Amino acid sequence: MNPAVLQIRQHLTRPEFELSIDIAVPARGITVLFGPSGCGKTSLLRCVAGLERGARGVVRMAGEAWQDDGARKFLPTWARSLGYVFQEASLFEHLDVRGNLEYGLRRAGNAATADSLRDIIDLLGIGTLLTRRADQLSGGERQRVAIARALATQPRLLLLDEPLASLDHSRRYEIMPWLERMRDTLSTPMLYVTHATDEVARLADHVVVLEQGKVKAAGPLADVFNAHDSPLLFGDETGAVLTGHIAERDERWHLCRAAFAGGSLWLRDVGLSPGSKVRLRVLARDVSLTTSKPQHTSIQNCLPCRVDALVADTHPSQALVRVACGQSLLLARITQRAVAELGLQAGSQVWAQVKSVALIE
Amino acid sequence: MTIDSPALQAILLTIELAGLTTVLLLILATPLAWWLAHTESRWRTVLGAVVALPLVLPPTVLGFYLLVALGPHGPLGQLTQAMGLGLLTFTFSGLLLGSLIYSLPFAVQPLQHAFEAIGTRPMEVAATLRARPLNAFLTVALPMARPGFITAAILTFAHTVGEFGVVLMIGGNIPGKTRVISTQIYGHVEAMEYAQAHWLAGGMVVFSFVVLTGLGLLNRRHRRVLM
Amino acid sequence: MNSRFIVRKVIVQIAFACSVAIQANAAEVNVAVAANFAAPMQQIAAAFTQDTGHAVVLSFAATGSLYAQIVNGAPYQMLLSADRKTPARLEEEGLGLGGTRFTYAVGKLALWSKQPGLVDQEGEVLRTGHFEKIALANPALAPYGAAAVETLTNLELLEQLQPKFVQGESIAQAFQFVATGNAPLGFVALSQIYENGQLTEGSAWIVPASLHAPIKQDAVILANGKDNPAATSFAAFLQSETAIRIICSFGYVCQQQ
Numbered sequence: 001m002n003p004a005v006l007q008i009r010q011h012l013t014r015p016e017f018e019l020s021i022d023i024a025v026p027a028r029g030i031t032v033l034f035g036p037s038g039c040g041k042t043s044l045l046r047c048v049a050g051l052e053r054g055a056r057g058v059v060r061m062a063g064e065a066w067q068d069d070g071a072r073k074f075l076p077t078w079a080r081s082l083g084y085v086f087q088e089a090s091l092f093e094h095l096d097v098r099g100n101l102e103y104g105l106r107r108a109g110n111a112a113t114a115d116s117l118r119d120i121i122d123l124l125g126i127g128t129l130l131t132r133r134a135d136q137l138s139g140g141e142r143q144r145v146a147i148a149r150a151l152a153t154q155p156r157l158l159l160l161d162e163p164l165a166s167l168d169h170s171r172r173y174e175i176m177p178w179l180e181r182m183r184d185t186l187s188t189p190m191l192y193v194t195h196a197t198d199e200v201a202r203l204a205d206h207v208v209v210l211e212q213g214k215v216k217a218a219g220p221l222a223d224v225f226n227a228h229d230s231p232l233l234f235g236d237e238t239g240a241v242l243t244g245h246i247a248e249r250d251e252r253w254h255l256c257r258a259a260f261a262g263g264s265l266w267l268r269d270v271g272l273s274p275g276s277k278v279r280l281r282v283l284a285r286d287v288s289l290t291t292s293k294p295q296h297t298s299i300q301n302c303l304p305c306r307v308d309a310l311v312a313d314t315h316p317s318q319a320l321v322r323v324a325c326g327q328s329l330l331l332a333r334i335t336q337r338a339v340a341e342l343g344l345q346a347g348s349q350v351w352a353q354v355k356s357v358a359l360i361e
Numbered sequence: 362m363t364i365d366s367p368a369l370q371a372i373l374l375t376i377e378l379a380g381l382t383t384v385l386l387l388i389l390a391t392p393l394a395w396w397l398a399h400t401e402s403r404w405r406t407v408l409g410a411v412v413a414l415p416l417v418l419p420p421t422v423l424g425f426y427l428l429v430a431l432g433p434h435g436p437l438g439q440l441t442q443a444m445g446l447g448l449l450t451f452t453f454s455g456l457l458l459g460s461l462i463y464s465l466p467f468a469v470q471p472l473q474h475a476f477e478a479i480g481t482r483p484m485e486v487a488a489t490l491r492a493r494p495l496n497a498f499l500t501v502a503l504p505m506a507r508p509g510f511i512t513a514a515i516l517t518f519a520h521t522v523g524e525f526g527v528v529l530m531i532g533g534n535i536p537g538k539t540r541v542i543s544t545q546i547y548g549h550v551e552a553m554e555y556a557q558a559h560w561l562a563g564g565m566v567v568f569s570f571v572v573l574t575g576l577g578l579l580n581r582r583h584r585r586v587l588m
Numbered sequence: 589m590n591s592r593f594i595v596r597k598v599i600v601q602i603a604f605a606c607s608v609a610i611q612a613n614a615a616e617v618n619v620a621v622a623a624n625f626a627a628p629m630q631q632i633a634a635a636f637t638q639d640t641g642h643a644v645v646l647s648f649a650a651t652g653s654l655y656a657q658i659v660n661g662a663p664y665q666m667l668l669s670a671d672r673k674t675p676a677r678l679e680e681e682g683l684g685l686g687g688t689r690f691t692y693a694v695g696k697l698a699l700w701s702k703q704p705g706l707v708d709q710e711g712e713v714l715r716t717g718h719f720e721k722i723a724l725a726n727p728a729l730a731p732y733g734a735a736a737v738e739t740l741t742n743l744e745l746l747e748q749l750q751p752k753f754v755q756g757e758s759i760a761q762a763f764q765f766v767a768t769g770n771a772p773l774g775f776v777a778l779s780q781i782y783e784n785g786q787l788t789e790g791s792a793w794i795v796p797a798s799l800h801a802p803i804k805q806d807a808v809i810l811a812n813g814k815d816n817p818a819a820t821s822f823a824a825f826l827q828s829e830t831a832i833r834i835i836c837s838f839g840y841v842c843q844q845q
Binding site for chain 2: 723755
């Protein structure tokens with residue numbers, strides 16, 4: 001069981017808006033604050049950071065009171081051990097990437113060291129960008145630097161406010177694997193604000209659903225998804241993105257094989273030479289599941305996987321299943337009847353049949 | 362015809378006055394502009410209007426009120442006398458004070474606009490990176506507002522060099538103390554010594570042009586690096 | 589009083605706006621007037637209009653500024669200068685009509701303080717008084733300033749007092765320095781502190797005419813006013829009994845010729 005580490009009880013009144021929240025955030029993994037725009041999720045994040053003046057209540061992080069109105073305690077933002085990634089990267093334009101990274105590092109005291117910064121630079125793959133200025137970075141690179149800058153202070157809590165919202169489609173899929181890596185590598189708990197369902201599906205361990213300043217549902221991803229009146233809406237475009245490289249080409253059939261962590265997929269040969277890095281998009285509606293290895297099928301791509309989580313989809317007949325294929329995750333959209341007939345549950349061994357793979361970019 | 366020594370004296374005095382005014386005003390205007398840019402107080406509009414007043418008042422009027430206020434019966438004059446400073450009229454300090462007031466909006470407004478353009482976000486980012494407010498101001502807001510500081514410095518310096526009405530009113534035309542280029546030129550024109558007036562005025566135009574162009578180029582280069 | 593405080597160009601149109609319709613032969617004259625003569629001028633112009641029906645348009649400024657305007661084509665038909673030099677120069681340059689120059693007023697210099705009793709009737713305060721500053725008009729620009737310097741030279745006090753000088757660019761400004769108390773005393777024009785034959789406030793010493801050359805103010809009809817009957821008529825009026833009485837009451841020398 002994952003014990004709570006962050007306790008948030010906040011009340012904030014604004015003209016035409018009221019936020020009233022009481023939640024506990026688990027010590028590990030990503031907790032997504034989900035809801036439509038205007039529901040108060042960003043305000044809540046700002047309350048936790050101490051950026052929202054006028055918020056009343058309690059914020060307690062691992063036993064340390066960041067705010068406790070009863071005890072008349074309020075730590076200013078700079079005294080709270082947190083990292084904050086804003087919607088726009090908000091890099092300091094007068095500094096280069098290294099200057100941005102070291103800004104927080106120098107002020108964080110002993111917890112952060114040059115060694116840990118090197119790890120973070122590796123984790124987010126920004127080693128080649130260090131001498132660039134903010135204006136010489138792409139949107140995706142800027143956001144990765146902003147995340148690294150927030151992590152560089154070795155915070156006890158990482159807050160992310162729609163870090164992908166300002167990016168276009170392909171940039172979002174460029175960042176997502178880095179976030180997944182962070183989730184799997186770091187022990188730092190993360191509060192992640194988004195209104196995009198695919199981010200919830202791919203990143204969330206826990207979900208808090210907000211509506212009009214109040215908590216509508218909260219709990220582990222699967223619980224919240226499976227609740228009868230699941231407030232989560234998944235569009236047609238829900239899917240997973242895999243990164244890998246071209247492993248071989250079959251010139252006779254005009255196909256090529258892309259290998260990624262945990263398997264490989266055949267797709268149309270577009271002329272890329274072996275070794276080329278590629279990113280693949282697999283939509284949930286193009287993935288079907290079988291419990292035994294499929295034979296005599298037209299579908300060329302079959303991957304052995306393990307069911308990670310099951311959630312209810314928009315329509316009551318549908319389900320979304322998250323499956324782990326090696327170190328990669330895929331989403332499958334199948335009917336609830338199929339889930340029942342196959343007896344799927346978390347941990348089940350399945351074969352994922354992938355009907356269509358798209359090359360991103 | 363060459364620049365004679367009274368003219369040289371006036372030129373040096375003008376540069377000293379404009380330079381000191383610029384340095385002092387940038388120091389004084391920075392906190393004021395920051396407050397104006399970020400406060401939600403209802404006094405903001407009032408104080409903003411007060412800062413802008415020297416823009417609308419004719420300089421001779423401003424100078425006349427300064428003459429009265431700094432005089433022995435004026436509030437400022439009584440204050441300076443009580444502080445043991447004596448009267449500031451007809452002194453370089455008095456001229457400096459007049460210039461500070463006269464050029465105040467030219468320092469405050471560019472800074473205020475620069476701070477407003479930066480917004481609150483960079484300061485919030487700095488706070489989440491453990492920077493205390495003053496430290497965040499010095500390491501983030503100030504460097505980001507650099508174009509604003511350059512503009513403020515150019516305008517304040519140029520405006521003080523061209524200052525005339527206030528100096529005329531509270532200066533007293535004392536060589537080496539309160540006789541600056543603009544009053545020197547005025548004196549030449551009134552005495553119909555047009556040749557000397559042309560030399561000084563021409564020199565002033567060239568000097569101002571060079572300063573403004575130079576700082577403008579600096580500003581542009583800096584902007585290009587930033588954008 | 590305000591026109592004395594702020595040297596600024598004021599245009600006053602005095603029209604014969606009473607009950608009668610404007611006479612058929614009425615003309616208009618544009619007169620440029622030295623700022624220090626503004627107050628008597630308005631009275632004289634009003635009297636002139638009443639007498640003749642001609643309108644007078646007045647522009648006030650420092651003499652040097654008026655000269656620069658005239659040289660550059662300002663539409664004045666007559667100049668009332670604060671000195672003798674400027675009308676003479678204009679005549680030389682062909683901008684003033686030959687033979688039309690005349691002295692319309694002679695100024696009186698006064699040492700004045702706002703403080704009653706500070707300035708004695710003999711001007712001894714210059715020798716004995718403990719004051720830090722003494723105001724006067726810039727001698728290079730203003731005849732009153734030159735007269736003040738001449739007076740001090742004759743009293744053999746110039747060297748001693750020069751470090752205490754604060755100079756106004758015009759006699760109006762020298763007056764302001766003393767009126768606001770920024771200078772305890774100073775040389776001003778008697779016309780600035782004199783009303784209806786007596787001192788308005790403070791203490792003053794009227795400097796004897798023997799201590800400096802007369803401060804003569806000359807007028808000249810300008811090339812523009814050549815065929816203007818109103819200009820000729822106004823020049824004559826300035827030397828009439830009525831005008832002399834007005835000028836005298838404002839603290840100028842009461843001349844009888």
